[in-house]
Amino acid sequence: MTVKIYIPRDAAAVALGAEKVATAMAEAIAARGLDATIVRNGSRGMHWLEPLVEVETAEGRVAYGPVKARDVAALLDAGLLTGGAHPLCLGKTEDIPFLKRQTRLTFARCGITDPLSLDDYRAHGGLRGLEKAVAMQPAAIVAEVTESGLRGRGGAGFPTGIKWKTVLEAQGERKYIVCNADEGDSGTFADRMIMEGDPFVLIEGMAIAGIATGATKGYVYTRSEYPHAIAVMTAAIGIARAAGVLGSSVLGSAHAFDMEVRTGAGAYVCGEETSLLNSLEGKRGLVRAKPPLPAHKGLFDCPTVINNVISLASVPVILDKGAAYYRDFGMGRSRGTIPIQIAGNVKHGGLFEIGFGLTLGELVDEIGGGTASGRPVKAVQVGGPLGAYFPRALFDTPFDYEAFAAKDGLIGHAGIVVFDDTADMLKQARFAMEFCAVESCGKCTPCRIGSTRGVEVADKIAAGIEPEKNRELLADLCNTMKFGSLCALGGFTPYPVMSAMTHFPEDFEPAPRVEAAE
Numbered sequence: 193m194t195v196k197i198y199i200p201r202d203a204a205a206v207a208l209g210a211e212k213v214a215t216a217m218a219e220a221i222a223a224r225g226l227d228a229t230i231v232r233n234g235s236r237g238m239h240w241l242e243p244l245v246e247v248e249t250a251e252g253r254v255a256y257g258p259v260k261a262r263d264v265a266a267l268l269d270a271g272l273l274t275g276g277a278h279p280l281c282l283g284k285t286e287d288i289p290f291l292k293r294q295t296r297l298t299f300a301r302c303g304i305t306d307p308l309s310l311d312d313y314r315a316h317g318g319l320r321g322l323e324k325a326v327a328m329q330p331a332a333i334v335a336e337v338t339e340s341g342l343r344g345r346g347g348a349g350f351p352t353g354i355k356w357k358t359v360l361e362a363q364g365e366r367k368y369i370v371c372n373a374d375e376g377d378s379g380t381f382a383d384r385m386i387m388e389g390d391p392f393v394l395i396e397g398m399a400i401a402g403i404a405t406g407a408t409k410g411y412v413y414t415r416s417e418y419p420h421a422i423a424v425m426t427a428a429i430g431i432a433r434a435a436g437v438l439g440s441s442v443l444g445s446a447h448a449f450d451m452e453v454r455t456g457a458g459a460y461v462c463g464e465e466t467s468l469l470n471s472l473e474g475k476r477g478l479v480r481a482k483p484p485l486p487a488h489k490g491l492f493d494c495p496t497v498i499n500n501v502i503s504l505a506s507v508p509v510i511l512d513k514g515a516a517y518y519r520d521f522g523m524g525r526s527r528g529t530i531p532i533q534i535a536g537n538v539k540h541g542g543l544f545e546i547g548f549g550l551t552l553g554e555l556v557d558e559i560g561g562g563t564a565s566g567r568p569v570k571a572v573q574v575g576g577p578l579g580a581y582f583p584r585a586l587f588d589t590p591f592d593y594e595a596f597a598a599k600d601g602l603i604g605h606a607g608i609v610v611f612d613d614t615a616d617m618l619k620q621a622r623f624a625m626e627f628c629a630v631e632s633c634g635k636c637t638p639c640r641i642g643s644t645r646g647v648e649v650a651d652k653i654a655a656g657i658e659p660e661k662n663r664e665l666l667a668d669l670c671n672t673m674k675f676g677s678l679c680a681l682g683g684f685t686p687y688p689v690m691s692a693m694t695h696f697p698e699d700f701e702p703a704p705r706v707e708a709a710e
């Protein structure tokens with residue numbers, strides 16, 4: 193029987209040499225006349241082991257990694273095709289502790305299937321949610337999603353079912369489903385991994401959203417920096433359309449739904465939903481004032497669902513296994529699983545999906561294995577560039593929307609970026625202000641002007657100029673931005689700044705200026 197060898201096509205694996213490994217493997221298979229075939233799968237999400245090569249054996253998949261092209265000959269000599277022993281052998285993939293501890297609902301197929309094989313997708317439980325949805329009343333689908341407790345994974349954590357209900361009840365000749373795949377947060381890659389590793393789950397989720405709300409057209413809005421994701425998503429949409437999963441009769445039903453990919457030019461603010469809509473309409477990515485909500489007047493003034501990739505990709509399993517199954521995972525009002533992206537200065541960076549509730553300390557120390565540099569962890573930024581810096585003293589905070597909010601933080605898109613004790617938190621605070629100044633859409637004053645003033649004030653503190661007065665000024669500025677900004681770019685930039693100042697006050701007391709003393 194032909195042996196299957198899996199080599200990821202995921203951008204992270206490709207960046208680490210997966211193309212070269214695949215080429216070397218194909219050449220070696222041909223030269224040796226082996227009965228083996230290469231499947232370009234998605235990533236399992238263990239970045240420190242990429243490129244991770246897997247081989248299908250009678251006992252299950254056996255993993256090897258990180259593999260370089262020059263390792264291929266030795267691996268084949270060691271009996272790779274039967275899971276033979278080699279220093280790079282990691283044993284059975286499913287037994288690798290980082291994977292074993294996870295609960296993969298949204299990422300159930302990522303790294304397992306061939307991303308562009310609809311047969312493979314079906315064979316691993318795909319399309320069951322959509323099959324159920326086409327036989328249900330729209331309101332019943334919305335009720336199921338509401339019951340599941342699913343909240344938006346893009347940042348704000350708004351209940352997905354309630355958003356869908358508003359669009360279902362809104363009047364409009366046309367309605368749209370817009371998938372927010374802009375994924376601008378630092379240290380995040382879950383959306384990209386789904387689009388590259390299991391694109392059909394996003395297509396299925398969007399088709400279900402369309403049927404549930406009466407929308408017939410969907411757009412995936414992503415960034416030009418994601419060429420691999422764009423290519424896989426576009427190909428998958430074509431395959432789904434040809435197979436009747438998309439089109440005028442979804443799975444042979446009376447429902448029509450089609451979709452396409454649109455690429456932005458790379459502005460962080462274009463991830464903000466109203467700015468995204470402007471960009472999608474071909475306009476400048478300027479934030480719109482709310483109301484009207486996009487659910488009432490969104491894309492081209494039509495009722496529009498805007499959801500993050502992970503929110504939409506979590507819907508098929510909810511429909512398939514039921515709301516109760518999904519909401520059984522998690523804690524408090526944070527139900528289901530959350531794909532946490534562990535990045536920065538960390539030993540075991542990657543994607544870790546689990547029910548809400550694990551503490552930040554468990555994630556950083558146990559799952560992440562501490563810093564890659566081997567130095568003590570100083571701070572962890574959770575939730576992207578607008579998220580707070582958490583010191584070790586707050587490591588007992590459970591991963592839960594409310595628990596993070598209670599500590600003046602946010603979960604955001606669930607990216608965590610680890611810093612060791614060489615990090616200068618004043619520099620990080622300055623960076624937050626600088627980022628806001630660069631990325632501001634310019635519509636409102638506290639953000640447009642405040643962020644530039646913030647950079648100047650941080651520079652004065654760093655230079656030892658009236659530090660006490662300038663620290664007060666920085667806090668005052670943060671307060672103005674927090675309460676006076678139109679959107680969360682200006683409104684949440686104070687989170688990294690204030691958390692840095694509150695938890696690491698020593699970094700805001702630099703030595704007096706040498707020049708001043710001279």
Ligand SMILES: Cc1cc2nc3c(=O)[nH]c(=O)nc-3n(C[C@H](O)[C@H](O)[C@H](O)COP(=O)(O)O)c2cc1C
Nearest residue numbers: 344345346372374375376463464465499500503680
């Ligand atoms: C400055 C800014 C950038 C954002 N970037 C993203 C993004 O890249 N991806 C995303 O899904 N949501 C992003 N959001 C949140 C969206 O505005 C919106 O809340 C989200 O798309 C709703 O989907 P959800 O309910 O499924 O989370 C951003 C918000 C702000 C203020």
Ligand code: SF4
Nearest residue numbers: 633635636639679682
């Ligand atoms: S807070 Fe900043 S990004 Fe948001 S609307 Fe105002 S100027 Fe634009």
